[in-house]
Amino acid sequence: MKIVNGNFLNNVKGYTAAGVCAGFKKSGKKDLALIFSECSAVSAATFTTNKAKAACVLINMENIKNETTRAIITNSGQANACTGYQGYEDAVNITKLVSNELNIQPQEVLQASTGVIGIPIPMDKMEIGIKNICSSLSIEGGEDASNSILTTDTVKKVVSVNVEIDGKKVGISGMAKGSGMINPNMATMLSYIITDANISKDMLNSILKESIENSYNMISVDGDTSTNDMVLSMANGMAENNLIEKKDEKYFILKEAIDYVNTELSKKIARDGEGATKLFETIVVGANTILDAKKCAKAVVSSNLVKCAIFGSDANWGRVICALGYSGADFDPYKVDLYFKSAKGEVQVAREGMLIDYSETLAKEILDEEYITIFVDLNSGESEATSWGCDLTYKYVEINGEYRT
Incomplete structure (x- = not known):
């Protein structure tokens, strides 16, 4: 696998994109994005578990069943959630407007709002925006598209890689947005994974469903699951590798690449949490089951008390033990060993669930770094999991206290 630097879409064949200002944002920034496949593509998706699903989610849950997909359109500024029947009709009309401009079927259009x-x-x-953007499509348009989907994000989030399958170069590129309202159970989080791999719809769906469990579903910024979050993937086959239609070596080569893209995008989302100054990961080992490991890891990065301690560079390890304890996982708290790690070193702060003698000075130096690891050994089994989160700062309250104004 080769990591590719550059704009979204530069390494995948058969796609164009664009981003324009349609006037949805008061700021005047670009706020409408479009991704288009020049030929028929298969698609897969995962959607928010929030019962109050936005209109675009409801439309996509139907359109994703179509055998082919050609376009993904995203507006930024209005979520079109909790807007009733009219909001749904508007979402339907968006697919029709795009399909008319691109000469495709409405069922081949997926959409997102944030x-x-x-x-x-x-x-x-x-x-007007759709007419403008459909006439602006280009390979270079991926740069504008990746910026047009942002809301409170401070940076664009793009990851691209290449792999070789059947002697053919296969490109995978992903772009995402997400900064607040992030607690995916499949957050407001949008992610698009585009590839030119030749793969069946069933196998693409299998890869995506498995991939999100260890990436997007293992991050948390603020514990809120959005009405609009989704991950959409398209594969148009233009790499011309032999069709991937079963879980063979080719499948796992592509899956490893997609896993990497999703994991890196997830970490970028967590690091760009609203007001965040630090990214921290929680590695849990020695769990009885994978589910126990995931419950523990996710509980720690979701804990507001832990996140505040990370912000203050306070080695308040008891908050970590507390989060483990209410995670619902099966473990013995008097077997837990706990460490803090960063580029400044490593310090063990608890053994067998209790305080040990350690250097508070070293612990603070470790926690002052921008990337921190909380390492937890449950000493109960062989399973492990990793999650990612950010610190909770004064700025988060400011941003969300004034979000509409």
């Missing part, structure tokens, strides 16, 4: 909940999309601006 922004303030309860605010309908201004369809007069959307209609």
